[in-house]
Amino acid sequence: MIDEATLDRAVTAGILNAGQREALMALASQNTDPASRSDDTATMSVDDQMRLVGGGNDIFVTVGIVLLFSGALFALQAVLPSNSMMLAGLLAAASWGVAEIVTRQKRMRLSSTLLALAFIASALALLSDFIGTRFSLPDTINAFSLLALRGDAIPIGLTLGGGVIAAATLYFVRFKVPVLAAIVAIASTGLAFLAAMLVLYDQMVSGSIAAPAPDQLAEVLSSALIVPLLCGAVIFAVAVFLDMHDRERQTVWSDCAFWLHVVSAPLLVHPLFILATGQDVLAGRIEPGMGASILLGVMIAVFVLVALAIDRRSLLAPTLAYFGSVGIYYLVNGAANSTGIPPFALILVTIGAIVILFGAGWQRIRRLIIRPLLPTSLLNRLPPIKA
Known part of the structure; x- marks a missing residue:
């Protein structure tokens, strides 16, 4: 069997490209004997093949990295000046x-993710210290100091956000660590x-729009959720684009x-939840009425169908976790004041049933729902449905 170092030399020599190397590594990691694979492995979702942990040695090295950097951090803090x-x-x-x-050499996945996050955290600290020195930020930050x-x-935002994006891009070009895609997406959002808030602030200062009255703040904050909603839609579209160009999930781009x-x-979920149910984001009221609960049920169904179509439980898990946590919060805080069954309890029951059902038969559900629902032309562009 050809080892990873040999494949790396093949890429350097131009014999293979990076995508071919990843495909060969994925093929080598799979068991090619169908008789020795269990039914669960044969029907595994390609989403389950997200390469995050590379085995016991990867975990062992990750623990070593945590100990090494923790010790180095405390030692350097004792020697170097504060901040x-x-x-x-x-x-x-x-x-x-x-x-x-x-x-680069060992291709340890979990360790690589941790190192990438440590690099970005260090870069963020460097940028924060530079901003604090360059722009003379006050010791205490509040609404008035921000104004x-x-x-x-603009220069502060570009320095911080743009610096993080540049650092993540540079690190990704060198090491191809997938988690950096999330860092770039968060910084871009x-x-x-920031740009949307500055536009709104300048319009109020110039008199183009009136400053909101206290009783209008909740409506203004709800409207501001359009920005993360649009950013979420763009990020989702980019992710689907990458998925459709790597249907078998064999390259780093699928990760x-x-x-x-x-x-x-x-x-996507939080703005849609607030906008669809009319919740008061200032007062913290999260109990929807019956009509809003039905709308929430429709939203969950749509997210479930989309996740099934693109074969991504990574999209569905945060969605269900969000609705579930909000529902639990409401039930805990409203139990003492309610004797009937709250509408959100029905949502929780639905979420729990979906999690258990999908966890037991994701690919079977995909086959039963998505295959007859979507046209063949679209199915041929989506991740394959396992038989």
Whole structure:
């Protein structure tokens, strides 16, 4: 069997490209003897093949990385001045250096993810220290101090968000770690939200629109949810695009799509929940009426169908977790004041049944629902349905 180092040399020599290397590694990791595979493995969703953990040795090395960097952090904090930019710089360099072995040579997946996050955290600390020094930020940040920073808002936002995107892109080009796709998506969403808030603020200052009265703040905040909703839709579209160009989920781009689905789900679900049910985001009222509960049920059904079609439980899991956590919060806080069955209890029952049912037979459900529901032309572009 050809080892990973040999495949890496083949890529460097131009014998293989990166996609072919990933496909060969995925093929080698699969058991080619059909008789030795269980029914569960034969019908496994391609979403379950998201390559996150590379085995026991990967976990072992991950523990070593945590211990190494924790010890280094405490040691450097004792030697270097407090809030030193050198500390973040050293940790970023160490993350990169260890990744040259763990990621580039050994291709350890969980360890690589941890190192990538450590690098981004170090880069974020560096950018934060630079912003604090360059723009003389006040010690305490509140609404009034933020308004006073309006003139520097754009360079601060571009430095922080753009710097994180640049660092993640540079690291991805070198090491191809999929979780960085989520980092780029989150930073881009933050920049979009900042731009929308600055436009709204400038319109109020110029008199183009009136400042909202106190009783209108809830409506304004609900309207502001359009921004993360649009960002979630864009991120979801990018993830689907990557999925449709890698139907068998054999390359690193499908793993990037996994993380993009994880990010897009809450960005889509929370705004849709607030806008569809008319919840008061200031008062914190989360109990929908019967009509809104029915609408929530329809929303869950739509998300379920979409997740089944694209074969991504990574989209469905945050969705169900969000609805479930909101429902549990309501039930705990409303149990003492209610003697009847709250409408949201029905949603919780539905979510619990869906989780158990789908966990036991995801591919069978895909085959029964999606195959007769969608035309063949679309099915041929979606992840294959296992027989």
